[in-house]
Amino acid sequence: MDFRNFKMPYSINPQYSKKTAYFSMEFAIDQSLKIYSGGLGFLAGSHMRSAYNLKQDLVGIGILWKFGYYDQARNHDQTLNPVWTKKMYSYLEDTGIQFQIEIHNAPVWVKVWYLNPETFKTCPMFFLSTDVPENDHISKTICHKLYDANESTKLAQYILLGKGGAKLLDEMNFERDVYHLNEAHGLPAAFYLLRKYGGDLFKVKEKLVFTTHTPEEAGNEKHDLGLCHNMSYFCGLSMKEVKQIEGTDDERFNHSLCALKMARVANGVSQLHGVVSRAMWNKYPNICEIKSITNAQEFKYWADKLLYISKDDGDTAAFDFRKHYLKKRMFRNVADQCGKLFDPNIFTIVWARRFAGYKRADLLLEDKERFRRLLENKEFPVQIIWAGKPYPMDYSAISTFNNLVEESKNYKNMAVLTGYELSLSKSLKQGSDLWLNNPRVPREASGTSGMTAAMNGSVNLSTDDGWIPEFARHGENSFVVPKADYDNMTTLEQDQYDLHKLYDILENEIIPTYYNDKNKWRKIVANAMDDVRFQFNSDRMADEYYKLLYNN
Structure with a gap:
């Protein structure tokens, strides 16, 4: 397969012809593919299977976590002992695609792996990895542990998913009409698009949709704005320009709030959560509409x-x-x-x-x-x-x-x-x-x-x-x-x-x-x-x- 000119590998149902890319930090696809931690991944995995069932023009983009989330083992007294074991996946295809993105003002190589739809009956899926010989040790570790506890590493992971995923679509000449962020982790994709479209936020809004899963403001991630900027999170935008988009003077960057400002529409994941989310976010000006689409499982x-x-x-x-x-x-x-x-x-x-x-x-x-x-x-x-x-x-x-x-x-x-x-x-x-x-x-x-x-x-x-x-x-x-x-x-x-x-x-x-x-x-x-x-x-x-x- 020529991944540089990728085409959907099955006939698309005309009801679902809007070309979509779905960005998620985790996907629970199969027991053998250990790239998930919990409910967010279970939900995303079911979504990918249903996209296959309905023959939707949708692809999934995630990260190939070398050590997964962790392996849950026990100490001698039966208490919890987190263990990290390197994972191997012979069924993932090497796309042959390798490209660079900027993380922390330095070029980082990204390698891309492909999950064929027929392997686990999902839509086509692409997984990004920085664990390649061309990278230094620190860059290699970006894709090692899902939700790494180190703040800089975590931000680098978000950049890999968002910026790396958006650049991958360009590398494959695979135009998408919709960029769907499953939680705000992939938000750097929006800043990548903003740069691509010469700073035209309305063009970004046309493409971006956002699903929020967190029903309380304190649970939505915030990180130091200066750190995010230094990590190359904003694809060249100044901190002043970012604050204008986010619309706050807070020194901590609110990922979810910014996603709601840059997307044209968002959704909560139950009827009740939609109500809670609207009440929580509507005090901020210029956020997009928040609808409700209740989660489900395949x-x-x-x-x-x-x-x-x-x-x-x-x-x-x-x-x-x-x-x-x-x-x-x-x-x-x-x-x-x-x-x-x-x-x-x-x-x-x-x-x-x-x-x-x-x-x-x-x-x-x-x-x-x-x-x-x-x-x-x-x-x-x-x-x-x-x-x-x-x-x-x-x-x-x-x-x-x-x-x-x-x-x-x-x-x-x-x-x-x-x-x-x-x-x-x-x-x-x-x-x-x-x-x-x-x-x-x-x-x-x-x-x-x-x-x-x-x-x-x-x-x-x-x-x-x-x-x-x-x-x-x-x-x-x-x-x-x-x-x-x-x-x-x-x-x-x-x-x-x-x-x-x-x-x-x-x-x-x-x-x-x-x-x-x-x-x-x-x-x-x-x-x-x-x-x-x-x-x-x-x-x-x-x-x-x-x-x-x-x-x-």
């Missing part, structure tokens, strides 16, 4: 086909047999990692996602006595599993993980697993009866793990945040903590309120229904599987991006 990749077949046929015996099998298969992971034998006949709760403070992994343990009663109940026995990867420098989240590990040593029916990537994620969703999700409202922009859990016959128990208000019917397809007046509560009051409501719903509604009314439980599971199937399939999402963002 049904074809995630859903267990046999569960759906038996549900659709009304064959409860076959459904129960399949779910029993999936639980047994998942419990092999528990036995392998923790030396604990879980019982597929026992109600199994799973909390599994990225470890972050607002997600409150250990909320149930805030009431130790009630937690003990839950796990020692002989009439209605319960098994509970935690899994997830904290950011390797987030010592608070690592401490939460380690505290859960310590607590699990007291119970045969409590386990904490490592290695929460695509394969384990799928297994846990297939093997769980209840998917626990308890972020502080309204801090979860979307929270897609519950969607894929529902696709595998697992019922959601959640606080009323992210995608949940668009899906949940309490007691019919899920269980939801009723919203309180969170605005007027302290964090402690909110945690206590949510904690007691979670236990009340578990003890009085969920667990008795599971054991005493199997038909009602099956109906709740079936409703969830039906309700999630189309509305939260990423084919719907990829279609909406064309209709609401790209084509407008």
Whole structure:
């Protein structure tokens, strides 16, 4: 293939002919391709699969992380030990394209790798690497660790994604009408275009769309403006010119705010998140419109086909047999990692996602006595599993993980697993009866793990945040903590309120229904599987991006 004159390798559906490039720091495509950390990557991976399903004129642009995010291992006492192992991918094609971009006022070589659509059924994807012999050691390390903790390295990564990705499209003579930034990491692409178009911001706006995933202003990244300038982030613009675009006098550069000023349209990732984002950003002048396109996950990749077949046929015996099998298969992971034998006949709760403070992994343990009663109940026995990867420098989240590990040593029916990537994620969703999700409202922009859990016959128990208000019917397809007046509560009051409501719903509604009314439980599971199937399939999402963002 001649990558210098790249053409889409399949026929394009005329509905989706707007030529688009999608920039993301991470993509969860396949277990073997370890270039993702969590939800942002899971979402981007599903988007790329749906772009292939719908035959959209879209390509993905990311970074080939040499050491991935990290490998989640254990110390001798079972606590977390982040390990970095060099990754090898024989199925990626060398495009033969190598070019230079400026980072920190110096030329840095960028090499480009290609993922063929037929390998994992995605749209065409290109991955950038600076780990080439022509670069010095510091430049090589830019693409080593996803979300590197060093501020300068992190900014260099954003420049590689944005500036490198935009230059790649020019190197391939591959004209794009839309540059879609999945989060603000790829924003240097906008400054690259601004330079290309002789400073014409309106031409940049015509091409740029932006998806924000962060529902609080403090969570949106800011870095020292002078450092960004010194790193060559702005493609030759002076700091004064950047401030005119961003529209603030702050010495810290706000990536998301600037993206909202340079894009023609943006979106939040759930209906609720759209409302929160508009309220958060509308106080700033000259930002673009913020729409809502709710995240979704690819049904074809995630859903267990046999569960759906038996549900659709009304064959409860076959459904129960399949779910029993999936639980047994998942419990092999528990036995392998923790030396604990879980019982597929026992109600199994799973909390599994990225470890972050607002997600409150250990909320149930805030009431130790009630937690003990839950796990020692002989009439209605319960098994509970935690899994997830904290950011390797987030010592608070690592401490939460380690505290859960310590607590699990007291119970045969409590386990904490490592290695929460695509394969384990799928297994846990297939093997769980209840998917626990308890972020502080309204801090979860979307929270897609519950969607894929529902696709595998697992019922959601959640606080009323992210995608949940668009899906949940309490007691019919899920269980939801009723919203309180969170605005007027302290964090402690909110945690206590949510904690007691979670236990009340578990003890009085969920667990008795599971054991005493199997038909009602099956109906709740079936409703969830039906309700999630189309509305939260990423084919719907990829279609909406064309209709609401790209084509407008």
